[in-house]
Amino acid sequence: MYAQMVKADGKGVKSREEMDAEERAFQDKIDRDVKIEPKDWMPEAYRKTLIRQISQHAHSEIVGQLPEGNWITRAPTLERKAILLAKVQDEAGHGLYLYCAAETLGVSRDDLLDQLHSGKAKYSSIFNYPTLNWADIGAIGWLVDGAAIMNQVPLQRTSYGPYSRAMIRICKEESFHQRQGYDLITKMAQGTKEQKAMAQDAMNRFWRPSLMMFGPSDKDSVHSAQSMAWKIKINTNDELRQKFVDQTVPQAEYLGLEIPDPDLEWNEERQSYDYGEINWDEFYQVISGNGPCNKERLGARVKAWEDGEWFRDALTAHADKKAAKKKKQQQDAA
Amino acid sequence: MADKDALFKFLCRMGDNCLIIGHRNSEWCGHAPILEEDIALANIALDFIGQTQLWLGLAGEVEGEGRTADNLAYLRDAFDFKNFLLVEQPNGDFAQTLTRQMLFDAWHLPMLQALKESSDERIAAIAEKAVKEAKYHLERSRNLCLHMGDGTEESKRRMQDAIDLLWPYTGEMFKSDNVDEAMVAAGVAPDLADIKATWDNFMDEFFAEAELVKPENAWFQQGGKTGTHTEHMGFLLADMQFLQRAYPGATW
Numbered sequence A: 001m002y003a004q005m006v007k008a009d010g011k012g013v014k015s016r017e018e019m020d021a022e023e024r025a026f027q028d029k030i031d032r033d034v035k036i037e038p039k040d041w042m043p044e045a046y047r048k049t050l051i052r053q054i055s056q057h058a059h060s061e062i063v064g065q066l067p068e069g070n071w072i073t074r075a076p077t078l079e080r081k082a083i084l085l086a087k088v089q090d091e092a093g094h095g096l097y098l099y100c101a102a103e104t105l106g107v108s109r110d111d112l113l114d115q116l117h118s119g120k121a122k123y124s125s126i127f128n129y130p131t132l133n134w135a136d137i138g139a140i141g142w143l144v145d146g147a148a149i150m151n152q153v154p155l156q157r158t159s160y161g162p163y164s165r166a167m168i169r170i171c172k173e174e175s176f177h178q179r180q181g182y183d184l185i186t187k188m189a190q191g192t193k194e195q196k197a198m199a200q201d202a203m204n205r206f207w208r209p210s211l212m213m214f215g216p217s218d219k220d221s222v223h224s225a226q227s228m229a230w231k232i233k234i235n236t237n238d239e240l241r242q243k244f245v246d247q248t249v250p251q252a253e254y255l256g257l258e259i260p261d262p263d264l265e266w267n268e269e270r271q272s273y274d275y276g277e278i279n280w281d282e283f284y285q286v287i288s289g290n291g292p293c294n295k296e297r298l299g300a301r302v303k304a305w306e307d308g309e310w311f312r313d314a315l316t317a318h319a320d321k322k323a324a325k326k327k328k329q330q331q332d333a334a
Numbered sequence B: 001m002a003d004k005d006a007l008f009k010f011l012c013r014m015g016d017n018c019l020i021i022g023h024r025n026s027e028w029c030g031h032a033p034i035l036e037e038d039i040a041l042a043n044i045a046l047d048f049i050g051q052t053q054l055w056l057g058l059a060g061e062v063e064g065e066g067r068t069a070d071n072l073a074y075l076r077d078a079f080d081f082k083n084f085l086l087v088e089q090p091n092g093d094f095a096q097t098l099t100r101q102m103l104f105d106a107w108h109l110p111m112l113q114a115l116k117e118s119s120d121e122r123i124a125a126i127a128e129k130a131v132k133e134a135k136y137h138l139e140r141s142r143n144l145c146l147h148m149g150d151g152t153e154e155s156k157r158r159m160q161d162a163i164d165l166l167w168p169y170t171g172e173m174f175k176s177d178n179v180d181e182a183m184v185a186a187g188v189a190p191d192l193a194d195i196k197a198t199w200d201n202f203m204d205e206f207f208a209e210a211e212l213v214k215p216e217n218a219w220f221q222q223g224g225k226t227g228t229h230t231e232h233m234g235f236l237l238a239d240m241q242f243l244q245r246a247y248p249g250a251t252w
């Protein structure tokens, strides 16, 4: 999931009796699946939590350009280069929709970006892992976009209108990415000895970080109850993680790739796969800035922003001059 | 019917220009000054990679030795690439990227417009498709260059520096050689003097509006069209061709 550590505001879920009339009307709407729109009344905590969630997601899309962008110049065929370019372009587009959705809640994109650049805002831990061989591009499409879809498909039904509509657009493209990623890694897994080794290496490195994308395990996921009552979170982290494992294991088997988890085993009783404990220390380290690529990723975004300042300033200055000229023409004509 | 060898070279020039400028644009991915430009640059790079597939695909067909567009893109060395020196110049700051793009687009659009009338139907068909994209490319690069020329003091200075830096690479686009002459004779491609007239007009109008200074450079760099490149080209290819070179015979 792209927003994996969203701290919910508010002091726990209120009972109906504790709510005032406005809050009760708001919660009733959500319970009846009526969408909340930007002009509607909403509790401040709902607004704040949503801003945090949507902007984490937006930042993830933007930072997510980097690990894949790392291979655009080295894509092995013209078609692969075009597919990867189109994919990374989509991710930037997702960032744009999501920043727009967040802006309907009364924040500006620039403020959100400042929070990203200062390190205050989070983005998905997955993008702090390096892309080291070409099969990683397949693994990302297959596993990372796959995990994102798991989380985002239910979010199409989220209570906040602009977020839900952004999710509907995004999900269509994400499933396309996943298919293309799977196609890429299939080529690798069925290719030469070296290509197979690359595919397995990618699998070895991306499997556990992909599982971490769903966020902490339910027992440690302190903010879920409120988010679920507000329908800005639909399923629990562990539910989605399990669904992802169950979906992905047969695909890996089909590819002949080994999943790097000795504890992975089909559980006949649960009709589901058991899997090994996730290294949560690593997860919290990566989330708090100590992953293998945190410094490079954030550094690259900050550099792009700072290097581009003169360009953005010039665009604004030009637009101002043009507006002033137009105004003067209108005055002269009057 | 045009001479096969000359036609092959001409098609490689068209394709290589698209490939290399597309590649350079793709290097920006994730690093552009604003999100909208990340999207625009990826979009333009995509257009050029698509055009490359068409031009180099046809080049391989004309050559008749079974080489595909990918073979030509990934398995030739620098001396066999026939793109202009202009398009292989590094991205530099965003002003350099925009300037490089405008200088090229202002050649590319009239070239494609003329190629729509090519005596070779396959070429006319590619031009027909590409011209729509080239129109948008030029509109965008021209507008942004104008805005940067008339933005802040800094943007104006950066634009002027970029123009001064890249101007010497523009002469090569109009220098006709025996390949170009053979194409003109066969009715395949236009006379470059005509393209130059259109380009000059465009630039005069641009400089009149932009309040930037048109360089008075009489000496032009050349060599790209015949395979003598700048030092940048080897590194670009090392990057681009890495997988095909390291794992020959693999399918991707």
Ligand SMILES: [Fe+2]
Pocket: A061, A090, A091, A094, A170, A174
């Ligand atoms: Fe995305």
Ligand SMILES: [Fe+2]
Pocket: A002, A061, A094, A148, A174
């Ligand atoms: Fe996403």
Ligand SMILES: [Fe+2]
Pocket: A091, A145, A173, A174, A177
């Ligand atoms: Fe995606």
